[in-house]
Amino acid sequence: MTALQSTAETTSKSSISHQIVIVGGGSAGITVAAQLHKQEQSLDILIIEPSNQHYYQPGWTLVGGGYIPFEATVQSQEKYIPSDTTWLQDTVIQFDPDNNSLRTQKGTRVAYDYLVVCPGIQIDWDQIKGLKDSLGKGGVCSNYAVEGATYTWETIQQFKGGNALFTYPATPIKCAGAPQKIMYLAEEAFDRRGVRRKANISYCTATGKIFGVDAFVPALMTVIQRKGINLKTSHNLKEIHSSEKIAVFEVKTGGEAETISIPYDMIHVTPPMSAPDVIKQSPLSVEGPGGWVDVDKYTTQHNRYPNIFSVGDASSLPTSKTAAAIRREAPVLVQNLMAYINQRTLTAKYNGYSCCPLITGYKKTILAEFDYEGEPYPSFPLDPTLERTSMWMLKRYVLPWVYWNRMLKGDEHEGNIIRRLFAQ
Ligand code: FAD
Numbered sequence: 001m002t003a004l005q006s007t008a009e010t011t012s013k014s015s016i017s018h019q020i021v022i023v024g025g026g027s028a029g030i031t032v033a034a035q036l037h038k039q040e041q042s043l044d045i046l047i048i049e050p051s052n053q054h055y056y057q058p059g060w061t062l063v064g065g066g067y068i069p070f071e072a073t074v075q076s077q078e079k080y081i082p083s084d085t086t087w088l089q090d091t092v093i094q095f096d097p098d099n100n101s102l103r104t105q106k107g108t109r110v111a112y113d114y115l116v117v118c119p120g121i122q123i124d125w126d127q128i129k130g131l132k133d134s135l136g137k138g139g140v141c142s143n144y145a146v147e148g149a150t151y152t153w154e155t156i157q158q159f160k161g162g163n164a165l166f167t168y169p170a171t172p173i174k175c176a177g178a179p180q181k182i183m184y185l186a187e188e189a190f191d192r193r194g195v196r197r198k199a200n201i202s203y204c205t206a207t208g209k210i211f212g213v214d215a216f217v218p219a220l221m222t223v224i225q226r227k228g229i230n231l232k233t234s235h236n237l238k239e240i241h242s243s244e245k246i247a248v249f250e251v252k253t254g255g256e257a258e259t260i261s262i263p264y265d266m267i268h269v270t271p272p273m274s275a276p277d278v279i280k281q282s283p284l285s286v287e288g289p290g291g292w293v294d295v296d297k298y299t300t301q302h303n304r305y306p307n308i309f310s311v312g313d314a315s316s317l318p319t320s321k322t323a324a325a326i327r328r329e330a331p332v333l334v335q336n337l338m339a340y341i342n343q344r345t346l347t348a349k350y351n352g353y354s355c356c357p358l359i360t361g362y363k364k365t366i367l368a369e370f371d372y373e374g375e376p377y378p379s380f381p382l383d384p385t386l387e388r389t390s391m392w393m394l395k396r397y398v399l400p401w402v403y404w405n406r407m408l409k410g411d412e413h414e415g416n417i418i419r420r421l422f423a424q
Contacts, residue, residue: 014107016088018046020337021102021112023092025049025077027057027323027407028118028312031330034082034410039338045085046112048092048104052077055146056403058323061178061359062396064143064152064268065185072400080408092119095282097305114307114337117284117293119276121174121313121321127272134242139266143182144174155266156186161198162265164190165247167237169272170206172290174313174321177211177356177368179203179270180220184360186268187227201229202262204249206236212320213370216358219385223360235260237269275314284308292316297372298349300333306340309333317350319372324355327407353377357395365391 020036022029025047033047059073081087090104101111123144125132134140139159141152166183173179183203190196203210203224210220210231224231232249238259239248247267251260274280280291284302287294293310294303297317302308311329313321328350335348352372359365364387371377378384 015109015111016046017111018086019044019112020046020114020116021110022047022116022118023102024118024120024312024314025051025054025081025087026118026120026312027403028120028326028330029116030054030080030082030408031326031410032116032118032311032333033085034408035330035334036337036410037082037084038410039334041084045082046088046110047081047085048088048090048110049077049081050089050091050105052089054080054408056400058175058357058395058403059400060143060149061181061185063149064141064156064182065359066153066156066189067185067396070147070150075404080404082410093278095278095284097283097302097308100307112307114341115305115309116333116337117279117308117310117314118312119279119314121273122276124171124272124274127169128237128269129239130242131240131269131271134240135269138242139245139264140240140242140269141266142269142271143178144270152182152268155268156189157193159186159190159195159199159266161195162200163263164199164201165262165264165267166201166203167235167247167267167269168203168205168207169270170236171272171274172321173270173273175356176320177358179205179268180210181359182268183229184223184227185362187229188361201227202232203229204232204235204237204247204262206234208233211358211368213368213374213376215370215374215376216366216368216385219366219387220358220360223387240267240269279314284310286316290316297352298332299336299346300329300350301336301340301346309337317352319352320354320356320370322354322356323403323407324369325353328353351377357391357399359392359395360387363389363392365389365395367391367394 054077056073062068063070090106094103136151141155143149168179190199234252235249246261249260275291284293285291293315295310311333332348332350336346339346355369357365369377376384
């Protein structure tokens, strides 16, 4: 890896040019870079990524539930930027796709032949009044904040009874199952500490049901009923009044909206999310809510700029935004980008595969895998709607290993790897 990291280097070199530029070195950016390099060693690839650290965000549910420390989910970014690619440690602040270039915060103009856009999702903390100031203290926690999950576990441990609220917003989010997984782990932790009887647990979701994929709804409703959790649908969190410990929801019933205040003793917040502002303000963005990078849902190619591709949370791919989805999106992008570079027809197709390991308790997980049709798409010949210890072991031990050791190294998707592991 060649690093163009120091301010001196980047500011003195105010204009650079690379064959392929990848924006964002998260799950998607690193996976794509590694796979491209495996395909063709001679490609000239630049990754633009500001952070020194790479996070395994799917681990944050386990941090919040007290099973692993936050440090277990962090590695140095440098270790995962593939060798023979160049790392520009900077932030993109403007896209100019009509001139095949972009501009960075440190003032570098970067020209490219092909662009891969993977800057992840933006957490819109400001959309909930009072949240930014109250987060991380007084029982207000969120696994969606970097390092936030440690405080979630602290909050769960300090809970002595009363109202425990877990929210889900009105926008697409990353890992749509995470807001309820932490609730199930909290419920068990309350039980272990003998405060469960004093706890009134509510799942307050802005949507109309417990989970977006119908096949998994009956199983999750059974879990909710078994645990005695209140499901409050059409409850969209709008404000937090931390001094009085009140959460204010907009509740829609039959087209009418009313405002309801619920006191809380702890609240785990999943805030609204959207594409990063730099995407929304650029010609790359899709029209309408979210502002995602406007790509074809099968090929991952931009709908207006054919030399631009995007996968991951920032893309408009209409599936559940997860690292698992990226494991299947990235090979499609890579195959199609290589075809485009070599002036061949784009034949690889993404089927919308995504996966949410729905932890329902200690050693219990429903491995929800599904496609664009909202149909189950299981990797194993087992009923995918059942809670299983084997799927907990997969989530807890196998998937993190696959992420760090195979996915980010550009190896095949996890379906094949897991099948082989289980076949041994
Ligand atoms: P990210 O991994 O977020 O990376 C984006 C990168 O872009 C970052 O490194 C950022 O620094 C960089 N960047 C941002 N802006 C710019 C810019 N302007 N210029 C240059 N670089 C920029 N997924 C699962 O598969 N299973 C799970 O169980 C699961 N659970 C989750 C639980 C929680 C609590 C959370 C928060 C996420 C979970 N996910 C899960 C989701 C998963 O982590 C994301 O879907 C995945 O990381 C998205 O990858 P990405 O590359 O699109 O974005």
